[in-house]
Amino acid sequence: MGLFTCLLLLISACTHISAQQVKLSAPIKLTVGEGFVNPIGYYEQVPRFSWQIAADANSQLQQAYQIQVASSLARLANADADLWDSQKQLSSATSWIKYQGKALSSRQQIFWRVRIWDEQAQISKWSEAASIELGLLANEDWQGQWIRHPETGEMQAFDHKNKQFKNKLYRPQYLTTQFIATNKTSDKKSTAEIKQARLYITAKGVFNAYINGQKVSEDVMPPGWTPYLQRIETLTYDVTALLNEGENVLAATVAEGWYTGRILWPVPREVKPSALLAQLEIQYTDGSRQTVVTDRNWQVTVNGPIRAAGNYDGETYDANYEMPGWNKLGFNHDESWKPVISEALEPQVVLAPKRHHASAVKLTLPAISIVDVANPEPGVVVFDMGQNMLGVPELNIPVLANQKVKIRFAEALQKNTFYTKNMRSAIATDYYTPAQSGVINYVPTFTFHGYRFVEISGFDQSKTPDLSWLKGRVLHSNFDVNANFKSSHAKLNKLAENVVWGLRGNFLDIPTDCPQRDERLGWTGDAQVFAAPSMYMADVYGFWAAWLQTVREEQADDGRIPNFIPTKESKHGRGSSSGWGDAAVIIPWELYLLTGDAQILKENYDMMQKWLAFHQEKVKDDLSTMGGFADWLQPHPKAKEGSQARRGDTSIELISTAYYAHSLDYIAKAAQVLGRDADAASYTASFNRAKVAFRKAYYDEQTKVIGAASQTSYLLPLAFGLFDGVDVTNAQQHLLATIASADHHLRTGFLGTPLLAPVLQDMGRSDVMYDLLFKETYPSWFYSINNGATTTWERWNSYSLKDGFSKASMNSLNHYAYGAVAKWFYEGILGIKSAGVGFNEINIEPQFNQRLTQASGSYKTPQGEVAVEWSIAQGQLDMQVTIPKNTLANFILPQVQAGTLIINGESVSNQKDAIDKGLTKNMLIKQAPGAYRITGRISL
Ligand code: BGC
Numbered sequence: 001m002g003l004f005t006c007l008l009l010l011i012s013a014c015t016h017i018s019a020q021q022v023k024l025s026a027p028i029k030l031t032v033g034e035g036f037v038n039p040i041g042y043y044e045q046v047p048r049f050s051w052q053i054a055a056d057a058n059s060q061l062q063q064a065y066q067i068q069v070a071s072s073l074a075r076l077a078n079a080d081a082d083l084w085d086s087q088k089q090l091s092s093a094t095s096w097i098k099y100q101g102k103a104l105s106s107r108q109q110i111f112w113r114v115r116i117w118d119e120q121a122q123i124s125k126w127s128e129a130a131s132i133e134l135g136l137l138a139n140e141d142w143q144g145q146w147i148r149h150p151e152t153g154e155m156q157a158f159d160h161k162n163k164q165f166k167n168k169l170y171r172p173q174y175l176t177t178q179f180i181a182t183n184k185t186s187d188k189k190s191t192a193e194i195k196q197a198r199l200y201i202t203a204k205g206v207f208n209a210y211i212n213g214q215k216v217s218e219d220v221m222p223p224g225w226t227p228y229l230q231r232i233e234t235l236t237y238d239v240t241a242l243l244n245e246g247e248n249v250l251a252a253t254v255a256e257g258w259y260t261g262r263i264l265w266p267v268p269r270e271v272k273p274s275a276l277l278a279q280l281e282i283q284y285t286d287g288s289r290q291t292v293v294t295d296r297n298w299q300v301t302v303n304g305p306i307r308a309a310g311n312y313d314g315e316t317y318d319a320n321y322e323m324p325g326w327n328k329l330g331f332n333h334d335e336s337w338k339p340v341i342s343e344a345l346e347p348q349v350v351l352a353p354k355r356h357h358a359s360a361v362k363l364t365l366p367a368i369s370i371v372d373v374a375n376p377e378p379g380v381v382v383f384d385m386g387q388n389m390l391g392v393p394e395l396n397i398p399v400l401a402n403q404k405v406k407i408r409f410a411e412a413l414q415k416n417t418f419y420t421k422n423m424r425s426a427i428a429t430d431y432y433t434p435a436q437s438g439v440i441n442y443v444p445t446f447t448f449h450g451y452r453f454v455e456i457s458g459f460d461q462s463k464t465p466d467l468s469w470l471k472g473r474v475l476h477s478n479f480d481v482n483a484n485f486k487s488s489h490a491k492l493n494k495l496a497e498n499v500v501w502g503l504r505g506n507f508l509d510i511p512t513d514c515p516q517r518d519e520r521l522g523w524t525g526d527a528q529v530f531a532a533p534s535m536y537m538a539d540v541y542g543f544w545a546a547w548l549q550t551v552r553e554e555q556a557d558d559g560r561i562p563n564f565i566p567t568k569e570s571k572h573g574r575g576s577s578s579g580w581g582d583a584a585v586i587i588p589w590e591l592y593l594l595t596g597d598a599q600i601l602k603e604n605y606d607m608m609q610k611w612l613a614f615h616q617e618k619v620k621d622d623l624s625t626m627g628g629f630a631d632w633l634q635p636h637p638k639a640k641e642g643s644q645a646r647r648g649d650t651s652i653e654l655i656s657t658a659y660y661a662h663s664l665d666y667i668a669k670a671a672q673v674l675g676r677d678a679d680a681a682s683y684t685a686s687f688n689r690a691k692v693a694f695r696k697a698y699y700d701e702q703t704k705v706i707g708a709a710s711q712t713s714y715l716l717p718l719a720f721g722l723f724d725g726v727d728v729t730n731a732q733q734h735l736l737a738t739i740a741s742a743d744h745h746l747r748t749g750f751l752g753t754p755l756l757a758p759v760l761q762d763m764g765r766s767d768v769m770y771d772l773l774f775k776e777t778y779p780s781w782f783y784s785i786n787n788g789a790t791t792t793w794e795r796w797n798s799y800s801l802k803d804g805f806s807k808a809s810m811n812s813l814n815h816y817a818y819g820a821v822a823k824w825f826y827e828g829i830l831g832i833k834s835a836g837v838g839f840n841e842i843n844i845e846p847q848f849n850q851r852l853t854q855a856s857g858s859y860k861t862p863q864g865e866v867a868v869e870w871s872i873a874q875g876q877l878d879m880q881v882t883i884p885k886n887t888l889a890n891f892i893l894p895q896v897q898a899g900t901l902i903i904n905g906e907s908v909s910n911q912k913d914a915i916d917k918g919l920t921k922n923m924l925i926k927q928a929p930g931a932y933r934i935t936g937r938i939s940l
Pocket of ligand 1: 513514523524525629810815
């Protein structure tokens with residue numbers, strides 16, 4: 001250590017650092033929890049802090065950090081960290097640092113900053129201050145009651161013949177109260193002004209809130225979907241700017257959403273009435289406070305313009321019922337308005353701040369064409385949005401007074417006709433009745449649709465339909481989509497885009513199977529295969545961590561994980577299946593590997609254990625007897641019809657035992673991270689037993705699967721590490737043989753497909769993966785592109801341009817499972833792969849192939865962005881790589897000819913280091929953060 005470094009270390013122990021001693025730029029991108037920036041209404045009582053070192057900082061690695069947390073900005077600026085001062089911590093960790101200061105409470109605002117010491121022990125400036133404001137953390141914080149219309153709460157009546165719900169209790173409610181904003185601290189007239197106001201609010205159902213006629217936020221259908229009988233999420237809004245001194249109106253609309261609405265097809269059931277809970281807290285400049293809550297002082301009507309609204313069935317809006325100014329001062333309530341009834345909070349239903357972002361309009365798409373349909377009917381027009389999407393339409397259309405406009409949705413046309421059969425019992429139709437003739441602007445509020453085509457009838461036929469009539473508002477949970485993979489191949493790029501649209505189309509508050517038919521459910525198997533891939537494409541860590549809480553809550557006492565989650569207390573979906581229920585183990589472990597956040601393991605470890613214990617009950621002689629959906633929707637199954645046809649050829653016993661072993665392997669690793677060594681040892685022992693039993697029970701002496709040979713029967717043991725020695729090489733050969741015998745077509749369903757790329761790459765046969773990926777004919781990914789796909793389909797043959805939809809009743813054009821392959825675009829084609837935990841060490845190992853001359857893209861690791869761009873021309877590789885700070889990189893380039901590698905202008909004898917370490921691949925290890933230009937001769 002040099003004298004200067006020693007000096008700096010000494011200085012760092014002092015609190016006052018003078019300006020000239022500060023050399024490094026400050027940490028940036030301060031976030032808390034799963035990536036929140038200065039949140040209000042935050043959910044976590046013990047926040048976790050993360051930051052990054054700026055890409056242009058003059059330091060490379062972090063050696064230590066110091067976090068200060070104060071109760072005010074002024075204190076923080078004066079280094080008066082009254083809540084917590086971590087002091088200097090020798091650690092390279094820049095993420096997930098747990099707060100260890102004074103206990104924090106509901107509503108509390110805190111301010112924090114961080115500084116770091118780099119590899120030279122030089123100290124950085126303090127970061128800019130960041131803030132956190134907690135939400136209402138306990139039910140006791142709520143003073144109001146649930147309020148609702150007095151007539152709600154009857155039984156549902158579904159008229160099967162007319163496919164309609166007829167019962168006014170389904171009408172959305174309009175609720176308001178009036179209050180005077182005043183600080184009642186003294187009798188004298190006070191001059192205190194409003195300093196800050198927060199609206200804490202939620203619903204049983206979905207809501208929009210207003211203050212003095214203005215919407216408090218752009219959130220769509222909050223609070224979203226949780227197991228409502230256990231936990232309802234609450235929202236916090238800063239409404240300071242919306243309040244008047246003096247009289248105000250607080251109002252909300254509430255519709256059924258997921259709480260009251262049906263799940264799957266209609267079944268007789270008891271209806272749970274929708275209700276509102278709100279608490280407006282106003283702080284005045286003199287320190288006094290005022291609280292306005294949901295109580296008997298509210299009024300309600302179900303006689304507003306939204307006549308009905310449901311997730312599956314659509315919204316019915318009648319402008320004749322509009323009540324101009326209903327949510328503002330001075331409105332005259334007619335006799336349809338009733339005093340609300342109120343109900344106490346249920347102590348067993350936890351009210352907790354929403355722990356991920358609510359949904360929002362994330363994009364607006366123009367209609368791209370008006371379609372010439374077969375047998376056109378007068379007064380009916382069909383628009384093409386050019387993209388299958390989840391969202392709602394925005395209509396600007398000419399109408400005639402009291403002539404009802406009908407809006408229907410379809411994912412694709414069937415031989416040029418409008419096709420809605422695959423929506424099954426979802427009516428998916430919006431209606432708008434205009435009160436006057438003219439041009440209306442209408443966006444449905446409390447529903448959502450999965451569609452590409454929109455059929456509109458009932459408009460003013462004297463006008464000619466025009467593309468300006470329609471826009472598509474794309475909805476999903478409010479996270480950033482970062483996907484940016486590009487290559488020299490147009491169809492591959494289209495596939496990458498389609499996968500991202502599959503993500504956008506199925507991340508509305510919970511991960512769903514599809515957005516259009518009467519499901520839209522959190523199927524665990526689909527989630528299990530797509531969670532990790534989705535992390536490469538969007539900021540969805542918070543989204544998954546939140547859903548995992550729901551999974552924990554839905555786990556039965558015996559450890560069973562329902563097939564879709566939430567299941568609500570619906571009569572459907574109570575079973576448990578291998579490969580599906582394993583989501584409870586696989587998702588936490590894979591999220592941990594990607595983020596390095598051990599909290600995700602801590603939170604879920606009990607659930608993981610209970611799931612394994614449940615599975616163990618179904619294990620005999622180390623083989624599983626658990627049932628399941630098997631390799632769901634594998635193409636060309638031996639059984640041609642019935643449920644077996646959907647389950648593919650790989651035996652369910654083999655699949656279940658493989659997943660049993662795989663979950664044991666993952667939980668053993670998780671136990672190790674959490675320091676539970678005894679658990680780790682016992683799970684590892686069970687894993688080894690299951691491995692031996694698996695090998696013996698399902699494969700012959702040549703490691704050939706006993707029974708029908710399927711690609712998946714070899715993929716599972718190879719991907720899950722269930723074979724050793726010669727069994728590995730044998731299975732690899734058998735796998736290649738099954739692929740060859742299918743002429744490089746897919747023979748895999750939901751479970752097998754995601755394993756192809758990692759297994760083939762691992763065995764050095766990425767060329768075979770390219771063969772599969774670039775196949776044009778059925779079953780293949782490009783087959784869907786050749787048939788006009790703009791998303792990933794549920795079935796490999798869901799649709800063809802020639803024949804339209806395949807006959808199956810279960811047939812969605814927006815299912816994300818087969819999109820799991822996109823992980824390989826980043827991990828394989830670009831070669832960006834975490835070599836440790838949370839990308840603290842990164843392998844850059846692109847899988848070059850003669851089919852591609854160029855590829856580029858990046859991934860946002862917790863430390864910063866890693867970017868790769870490569871091109872190959874006349875046997876010459878040219879590659880640019882950016883490695884984020886506080887990270888080391890290994891370049892693994894076996895296809896580059898030895899002696900030709902040039903990095904940043906310098907010829908590199910690249911082998912030595914690697915060979916010294918016993919590594920055989922052509923690689924350069926432990927490279928520092930920064931920008932690299934790499935060239936070399938390459939033979940493909
Ligand atoms: C869903 C699937 C799900 C499957 C389970 C389907 O109806 O759409 O994606 O995983 O059922 O078998």
